[in-house]
Amino acid sequence: HAYVTGGSKGLGKAIAKLLASKGAHVTIIARDKDHLQIALEEIKDAAKGREDYKNLIFNAISADVTNYEDSVRALNEACDLHNGRAPDFIFCCAGACKPGLFIEQDISEFESGMQLNYHGTLYTVHVRVKRMTRQRIKGKIVLVSSVLGVMSFIGFSQYAPTKYALRGLAETLRNELLLYDISVHCYFAGTIDSPGLQQENKTKPKITSEIEGDDVALSPDQAAKALYKSLCKGHFHITSDLGGNICRVASKGAVSPTNNFIVDSLLSAFAWVCKNKINFYFVLYIL
Amino acid sequence: HAYVTGGSKGLGKAIAKLLASKGAHVTIIARDKDHLQIALEEIKDAAKGREDYKNLIFNAISADVTNYEDSVRALNEACDLHNGRAPDFIFCCAGACKPGLFIEQDISEFESGMQLNYHGTLYTVHVRVKRMTRQRIKGKIVLVSSVLGVMSFIGFSQYAPTKYALRGLAETLRNELLLYDISVHCYFAGTIDSPGLQQENKTKPKITSEIEGDDVALSPDQAAKALYKSLCKGHFHITSDLGGNICRVASKGAVSPTNNFIVDSLLSAFAWVCKNKINFYFVLYIL
Numbered sequence: 001h002a003y004v005t006g007g008s009k010g011l012g013k014a015i016a017k018l019l020a021s022k023g024a025h026v027t028i029i030a031r032d033k034d035h036l037q038i039a040l041e042e043i044k045d046a047a048k049g050r051e052d053y054k055n056l057i058f059n060a061i062s063a064d065v066t067n068y069e070d071s072v073r074a075l076n077e078a079c080d081l082h083n084g085r086a087p088d089f090i091f092c093c094a095g096a097c098k099p100g101l102f103i104e105q106d107i108s109e110f111e112s113g114m115q116l117n118y119h120g121t122l123y124t125v126h127v128r129v130k131r132m133t134r135q136r137i138k139g140k141i142v143l144v145s146s147v148l149g150v151m152s153f154i155g156f157s158q159y160a161p162t163k164y165a166l167r168g169l170a171e172t173l174r175n176e177l178l179l180y181d182i183s184v185h186c187y188f189a190g191t192i193d194s195p196g197l198q199q200e201n202k203t204k205p206k207i208t209s210e211i212e213g214d215d216v217a218l219s220p221d222q223a224a225k226a227l228y229k230s231l232c233k234g235h236f237h238i239t240s241d242l243g244g245n246i247c248r249v250a251s252k253g254a255v256s257p258t259n260n261f262i263v264d265s266l267l268s269a270f271a272w273v274c275k276n277k278i279n280f281y282f283v284l285y286i287l
Numbered sequence: 288h289a290y291v292t293g294g295s296k297g298l299g300k301a302i303a304k305l306l307a308s309k310g311a312h313v314t315i316i317a318r319d320k321d322h323l324q325i326a327l328e329e330i331k332d333a334a335k336g337r338e339d340y341k342n343l344i345f346n347a348i349s350a351d352v353t354n355y356e357d358s359v360r361a362l363n364e365a366c367d368l369h370n371g372r373a374p375d376f377i378f379c380c381a382g383a384c385k386p387g388l389f390i391e392q393d394i395s396e397f398e399s400g401m402q403l404n405y406h407g408t409l410y411t412v413h414v415r416v417k418r419m420t421r422q423r424i425k426g427k428i429v430l431v432s433s434v435l436g437v438m439s440f441i442g443f444s445q446y447a448p449t450k451y452a453l454r455g456l457a458e459t460l461r462n463e464l465l466l467y468d469i470s471v472h473c474y475f476a477g478t479i480d481s482p483g484l485q486q487e488n489k490t491k492p493k494i495t496s497e498i499e500g501d502d503v504a505l506s507p508d509q510a511a512k513a514l515y516k517s518l519c520k521g522h523f524h525i526t527s528d529l530g531g532n533i534c535r536v537a538s539k540g541a542v543s544p545t546n547n548f549i550v551d552s553l554l555s556a557f558a559w560v561c562k563n564k565i566n567f568y569f570v571l572y573i574l
Contacts, residue, residue: 027343154466157460163403172448177389
């Protein structure tokens with residue numbers, strides 16, 4: 001049984017579809033009921049070819065993950081369909097980015113960004129981990145950070161700190177939840193061609209777009225597939241593109257496990273080059 | 288003119304004293320009026336030996352940095368004493384840590400931790416940067432993160448994400464504020480023997496203390512001195528002990544500048560060893 005927040009669009013919906021096609025029960029959480037219904041149909045379609053299709057339970061719950069009580073209610077509803085049993089897999093995909101220049105952005109945009117991206121995930125994880133440990137359910141928790149949770153530059157002061165915070169939460173919980181055999185994974189998503197990206201590009205400063213350059217965006221389905229593949233391998237820090245992988249290695253932290261020692265070491269060398277490239281472009285731009 | 292939040296105790300007070308002894312005007316911000324008065328006297332004492340003592344302006348303002356309006360008021364009061372001019376140096380030292388096991392901590396402790404450690408700093412920086420840029424004041428902004436802002440383990444899920452978020456903010460603003468010649472610095476403080484530490488140890492889980500081991504705590508004055516020295520060298524990521532320095536190098540990120548290439552490369556090798564040591568102790572503990 002997989003529980004996916006932000007499951008009505010973009011990456012969340014793509015993961016839900018992929019898991020359904022692999023035979024998982026899936027519950028998706030989002031606010032907008034119309035989008036939830038559309039997503040639920042797509043998820044059912046993805047599983048239709050399976051022999052066990054009739055036994056699979058798909059469910060969509062409208063809830064606001066930035067509200068703790070609502071997160072509790074959503075979990076309870078999801079558990080009720082499974083005889084009270086907590087979900088085995090949790091994917092926290094709800095999140096949004098509003099780029100802008102630091103001094104031009106209103107403080108409320110910083111607050112609402114932290115509330116959705118960090119606290120929205122924290123609430124979901126806290127409620128579920130408490131129930132998982134009570135029921136002694138081993139499982140996986142996937143936090144969706146961003147490449148902007150390992151490096152950042154002009155234009156992302158509203159967003160990057162929230163994704164850094166998620167990395168810090170993942171780093172702590174990876175270690176702490178070993179006690180209960182719950183594995184924690186942190187996905188540093190790169191650019192994904194989703195409704196969120198279109199929203200984001202509306203307020204993105206020109207300089208930010210220029211530094212990003214012709215960043216190749218993955219489709220939500222491609223990102224979901226890459227994430228799933230890494231989860232099967234048991235990676236803690238997960239990326240789905242070369243740029244993200246280089247950033248991951250460059251900032252993997254002191255207690256985070258390496259994915260592959262040789263590959264990671266080679267990428268470290270690239271990281272040094274890339275780092276100077278970003279700084280170089282930036283200096284070029286302001287001159 | 289230096290502006291120090293959390294200036295009535297611990298690291299903040301030590302920095303305020305050090306800066307006063309070097310001839311800076313100093314404004315300290317904290318909530319408790321009694322502690323502010325005691326600190327203000329100590330700050331004056333630190334500068335008393337100076338010839339220009341009579342020209343120096345020392346000021347203590349009682350304000351709650353977790354409240355945006357109060358942060359605006361505190362800045363306005365500080366500027367009024369300097370003909371409306373914004374402070375040149377900002378040290379954001381207000382912060383607190385409440386260790387505990389993730390599933391045992393109340394969600395409100397996570398929220399208040401983020402509000403004080405992250406938003407408290409964000410508000411201060413946002414208000415001041417807006418005024419600094421309007422007045423075209425070049426200056427320095429020092430964010431106080433923690434070694435737990437570059438790595439984390441069991442017991443710190445309430446704290447580490449807030450310090451990671453500060454690292455993300457520093458990373459973004461270092462780049463963005465180059466536009467205005469404002470330099471941003473991020474201090475990854477290790478254990479400091481302050482009133483905060485005594486508070487912290489009251490709720491620290493046993494396993495967390497054991498992993499920390501006999502961590503040597505710096506006095507606030509030692510930490511302030513180390514921070515000051517690194518600021519003079521212009522370092523972006525600042526640490527004041529070997530453990531912190533190793534963690535900094537291990538997780539320096541993709542666009543953060545290196546402090547010293549050779550030293551940093553050597554430390555990278557140590558980082559690998561340390562990382563496995565921490566994991567080793569942890570596995571040993573839970574077996």
